[in-house]
Amino acid sequence: MEWINQANDKAHSLNEIISFYEFYEELKKNPTQHIRPTSVYLKDMMNYFGKDENSDYNLFKKDDPDAPAVYGQKRIQRQILQNLRNFEEEGFNSKFILLVGPNGSSKSSIVKKIMKGAEEYSMSDEGVLYTFSWIFPINNVVKGTLGLNNKSETQTLNTFAYLDDKDIAAILTSDLKDHPLLLIPVEHRQKIINDFFKDSPKKLEDLQKTYLYRGDLSKRNKMIYDALLKNYKGKHEDVLKHIRVERFVISKRYSSGAVTIEPQLHVDARLQQITMDKRLASLPPSLQSLNLFSLTGEAVLANRGILEFSDLLKRPLDTFKYLLMTMETGTINLAGVLTELDTFFIGTSNEVHFTAFKQHPDFNSFKGRFNFIKVPYLLDYKEEKRIYDKQVKDLSDRTSFEPHSLESIAQFAVMTRIRACMGKHYDDSKLTAIVTGLTPLEKTYLYSKDHILPDRLDTESSQILKHGLNSIISEFENDNLYEGKFGLSPRDIKNIIYKLTDSHKNLTFIEVIEYLGKLIQKKNEYDFLNMSTHGDFHNPSRFLELIKNDQVDKFDKELRDAIGLVDARSYEEYIKKYVDHVYALINKDKIKNNITGKYEEADLNFVKEFEKSIKLKESPEKYRSYLISKLGAWSLDNPGEKLNYMSVFPELVEKLQESFRNDQKKVIKKLTENLLVLQNDQSKNEFAKLSEEIRELYESTLSNLKKMYGYSKPASLKLINFLAKEKKY
Structure with missing residues (x-):
């Protein structure tokens, strides 16, 4: 079946597994893509989807079943992007973004679009994300190198990343989806990053503030690394054999890098010992003595992605006070374990709860670590x-x-x-x-x-x-x-x-x-x-x-x-003639008569008649001066282009058309009266009583209303009737 092959190809791409050494080669090819914190990743994601001709981000216009399109909130989009740029400058996500607005103003929809965009971006080649797991092979694969005995045998493998399940004794994943780059000791990592970006000083300066430059592995991964390094007598290459670099994708459905915390009370992150976990029995003795633990909870699942607090202010304030320290330091304290996070924190609140929040004594503390973005109803x-x-x-x-x-x-x-x-x-x-x-x-x-x-x-x-x-x-x-x-x-x-x-x-x-x-x-x-x-x-x-x-x-x-009451006049020629005569009047020039070839005085009567037809409301002299100024400005802005008077003065076209319509009111009245004969029964007898001219006009008018504007026949008749009453035709 064809779908199986297609699904296999996609699964192979998204479930990519490589060794640490292969990852390092990828890193060298494109350091900018692989060395970026979440703030830069999300900024790049928004740019990945591009903009339309109005500079609106296409990301928010995409319509998905689980993330409907968001229209008209360009200002909010710009503010979110500006916050991401600020985080890039500061080196970590230093503010909690709280979207505040009335119920139904698209706050949650905006967050959904960001999450959906990150999900799609992470599936692309440009948005690839990597983390890693620890692989511990069974004794038959590698014997005597993990503290099982004192004698070390020569290993033939340079990585355990590709071992089959039958050859693996234990796998320990990275709860926080640690970046593989952090496996490189900090002093060497900094030198590598400095070399990668030596020609991009601004980029390097921003990266030097991030955890990718100055940070380290999460505590459990650090404990495992250090224990293995000690066992291998300081040989880092032997430790890195146990690393399986894995691609991961952001997914709200499966709480991977995109998580929403509902307002119900519960703990956002937890630490749990795995001493009694059955996995421990499969680990080598050099690790069994460690007091290992696992991290769980929404804040953990969302790391290296987006964590949304839906209706944040419906929760008791004490349940999210920890965010103050997290926003200040980029870390979270779990039972004494200081854990570094790389998470974009965003939340929503309605106006009622936000008003109450501003009255709280601790509001000023939060104000320093929160950025409040108003999300109003649309005004367009x-x-x-x-x-x-x-x-x-x-x-x-x-x-x-x-x-x-x-x-x-x-x-x-x-x-x-x-x-x-x-x-x-x-x-x-x-x-x-x-x-x-x-x-x-x-x-x-x-x-x-x-x-x-x-x-x-x-x-x-x-x-x-x-x-x-x-x-x-x-x-x-x-x-x-x-x-x-x-x-x-x-x-x-x-x-x-x-x-x-x-x-x-x-x-x-x-x-x-x-x-x-x-x-x-x-x-x-x-x-x-x-x-x-x-x-x-x-x-x-x-x-x-x-x-x-x-x-x-x-x-x-x-x-x-x-x-079909169309003005037979050529608006282009009519407006041109008016402008030419106005120009001549202002400059006291003469106009060449194209028929006689003679130069004549400007026709003031024609100018006044034109201005009467457009119902000029202001001083004629002032309006004429404005007209010539506008024409001059157009010429300066469009050098060498052919002048089209209807394009430069569209308001004149509209006023001339309106003037023509007003002159035709009697005709309109007669036509609408005849059309209204058919309003009720539209019987053949009634239709037959009308003249052939009116019958043809009836058919053509309703047909034109359909073709030109999309009106159905019942709607056209209803509106004609309504129009006749309102306009008293």
Whole structure:
């Protein structure tokens, strides 16, 4: 069977066994890959998966059944990566990373993605990890060299790594997955590392701070090494024969380098003597006298990987006080045995428990050893929408999500999470006037990755708002009631989607608004519904009104395009003519008439007519000056490129299109009235009463709505009806 061969190949790769000498050869070939602490390993892992065109790490976008994709949390990703870089500088993982945020804000999902990424990376050639075990052969293989008698015989093997099970008396694994590099005595190891990285002084400086440079084997491995070395009269090569270097992979499922500690009370690490263990009887006499022990527990299993404390602050504080010393020294004390760890410590907590934690007398002690990273709900509705795309796709067999329906849900969710801008936080009076006038929907559009500015603003105001965007985004970052701390959670939204699909075959924004209108009456179930209103903010009924009006306008434009009411003018030529005449007016130049070849005065009437059609709201002189400045800036940024006026001035195209649509309202009204004849029964008799022109228009419009935007026929008719009522066509 083919699958057996494939499984065998994979198993052979992941269960690689080599001798210490072979490992050393691998080490010499690629020291950078094999000599790196966990902080560097995880940093390399994130880079291994690459970035997209928006500089988002692909790791978090990968969708796995046990580690769903995380969208829109770029800031948190950057902060985690920065902490890893800091740990690299310090030489060990010196801080506990605590992700803090409201329930359902993707804290645990972020940790899952890091664990899943580390798991996949450890299976790759670039992310290979090694540890080792001690192999003790039976007497027939090697006799008289392990304290069995005084006479030593010549050995023919230079390693016991490849012995069959029948030839092995005992195997002792490395509980902490010790790095094979630590088998080299520290003074020699340091010289080797110095030689490896003599041409990379910064890399060497960072490595010199790590346990791989200055540390040693864990206590049990050290005891075994020293006992064997004594027995072999100081011959290190004989000790290293007992080493079997093994590849290991990170696995959360099997608690190997990726472990989650739940908030229930239990000990995170334990030390247990193995004096009575049956394995001891198989060990050579030189080791049987040692007081050997084994380490167990989550902190041990997670070494050289990731240890997550889920809902850390639900545990009594005394149960994790040991983390203070661990973060300071990189070690953990187990029954007097000081054990060095190479673990990335990360945890999660909700806002309620974190608020209580800050009141604790010991909080300041923890604050020095913890890095708190806020994980709010998303404020970008487009990223919010991506969270539910897979759910919607899975539900498509029972419900058709019409265009903008999911968008409406995502916008409502974001609007429940944002606050009104406060004038006292801004120094610029013009910016203050603009931001305090933003509606919740306008702020939602502004927060999207495209940073969509309100259409109602003139050019100057748009530029002021654009330049003040960072101030708006960061306004409440350090406030106790920061944006994204409250509002509907993704878990709530997923439940809403399931309930909507239970009762609707075709789901438009109309059904979404109707359902949300009922939901906002349930003040006992959602805290955000009990917040004091601030104008339109924290005012859910107003949110729905804003969304409804916006979606009606969108469908109005889509319907006009589907009907085929297209402006016959060439926007490119039309805008070029306007810009040419504006340039001539400002510079008091003349324009060449391409027909007569003569130079003529700029046509001021044409300029005014153009500005009237785009409903210019500001001073014409100021706008014209801005237009020429923008054109000049484009030319400087794009030397030698052919000028495309529609690309440079997309806002003019949109305004011209809107002007054309407004001129066609009578036509739209007549068409919608005829289309609505078919709203109820769509019978053949009703259809036959219509003129052939209208029948063709009916078919083509519904077909275009389907082809151009994806609307189903029932949804199109429903929305046309709704549009006619709202716009009073």
